[in-house]
Amino acid sequence: MRWLAWHRLWAMLVKEFVQMRRDRVTFAMMLGVPLIQLVLFGFAINNDPKKLPAALVTTSEDQFTRAIVTALENTGYYRFTHILISAEKADLLIDNGTVSFVVTIPSDFARRVMTEERPQILIEADATDPSVASGAISTLSTVSANALRRELAATAGAGAVAGGGAALEAVVHRRYNPEGVTQFNIVPGLLGVILQMTMVMMTAMALTREVERGTMENLLALPATPLEIMLGKVLPFLVVGAGQVVVVLVAARVLFGVPMAGDMRLLLAGILIFVLALIFLGYTFSTLARTQMQAMQLSFFFFLPSILLSGFAFPFRGMPGWAQAIGEALPLTHFLRLVRGVMLKGADLHTVSSQIAALIGFAVLFAALALIRFRRTLD
Incomplete structure (x- = not known):
């Protein structure tokens, strides 16, 4: 038997390209991520904001x-x-x-x-x-x-x-930061980034894990409504998110000396709304993906513009108008303004009311999308 036969190799190549074409999420990631990076880093990112x-x-x-x-x-x-x-x-x-x-x-x-x-x-x-x-x-x-x-x-x-x-x-x-300490800006923002990375990714694999393990049929056989199933899948992640919040806030205060100038009850309420929005978004991704790999890819596709356009990694006002418009449509942007406003500026409810309202809107929208998509999955 020959070690390398061109006709067998050609058959394998054709097979892989056919599978790649069928896996549209992966194919879109391969083409979309480099394009997004090129556009964002080339046009949107500016470390010396003007006007x-x-x-x-x-x-x-x-x-x-x-x-x-x-x-x-x-x-x-x-x-x-x-x-x-x-x-x-x-x-x-x-x-x-x-x-x-x-x-x-x-x-x-x-x-x-x-x-x-x-x-x-x-x-x-x-x-x-x-x-x-x-x-x-x-x-x-x-x-x-x-x-x-x-x-x-x-x-x-x-x-x-x-x-x-x-x-x-x-x-x-x-x-708000007389000494210009970079950690005072970065560490509160990390709270939002960490929550987004874990909450969206873990919940994005909630349904796809059931499908891959073959237990989806058992789940659908339960005498439970779609809303009950959805809440049962996502609410446990609130406990995980609560643990992450405690770790980050304690580290921010003890290790980095970040001031807690505002009302902690207002901060925790904003965090809860943000986490709920992320969980429902991740659950929506889980209804779109067929496999856990696709769920992770969808999550990463959402992470990239969120981190770059939210004001976490680069100054928000240094970006052009179209990039700021995209950033305004991301939950992380509003959460960063909320958490930095409360922790560094001591902002009250009236000052951050617009950010709270935006996060509530995201949570309601993502919950509705998740429920609609899950009903279609059941059908």
Whole structure:
């Protein structure tokens, strides 16, 4: 018998390609994952975010204030979306994450510039993600001072500049994470990533495991409704998720010193809703997959954009608009805002209400899809 016969080899190749064509999930993964990685890393990922939303707090509209605001916008980092608002409203905007910076210019700014009394401006930066604020803060002092000198030159003539002009002092206040500790941003986010990886994958294999083991018929013979079967399959994973939450939160506090500034009851309620949404999503995947391998592939196909577009690995506001729109449709995005807001900012229910509402919407949607798909499986 010959060790290698081309006709036998050709038959084996044809057989494998036929099986590959029939396994559409695996075939889609082979083509889809590289394409998604290419698009996301090539177009969506940006470690130096620009045009970050900012709020301006001032009661003055003199030429020096306008010069400072224009100079900040010209850097490309600042985009003033809220202008001439009160300090209380600006504080709320940075608390709920609507803006990344609050620029405060005092009412006597112009007088201090003209009398050379060392004028000051205050920049409050949301430093929950240190990488977002670092680039914008690094260009702050130089750009603002140069803009002020140019405005002085245009107002008082070259003699004012030759005399030195006013020395601008830009006071930077990094809120929520003054020391810029990266772990304060990463560790709370890891809670969401770990829960997503385990909850979705384990529940995604809930039904496919029954099919592969040949016990699906016994399950269908039980005098139980589809809702009862679904809840019976997914609720035990809540216990597993609870254990993971305890481990991560204890490690975050003891090992990394992450502050727990907010109400833990609000945090735990948000975690429960998030876990339920993930469990129902994984169960939906289990009704779509034929094998446990396909269930794992579907889970991985969901993990990749979630981790890259949620704001966990890369700054959310550094991504283009279309990538942010996709990120808004992912549960992990809203959970990260919730957990970082409560743990680092001490956010209350009113501040994170939109994130809670989004997670509840995901949970209801995924539960409905899982139940509909399971009914079709029974039929």
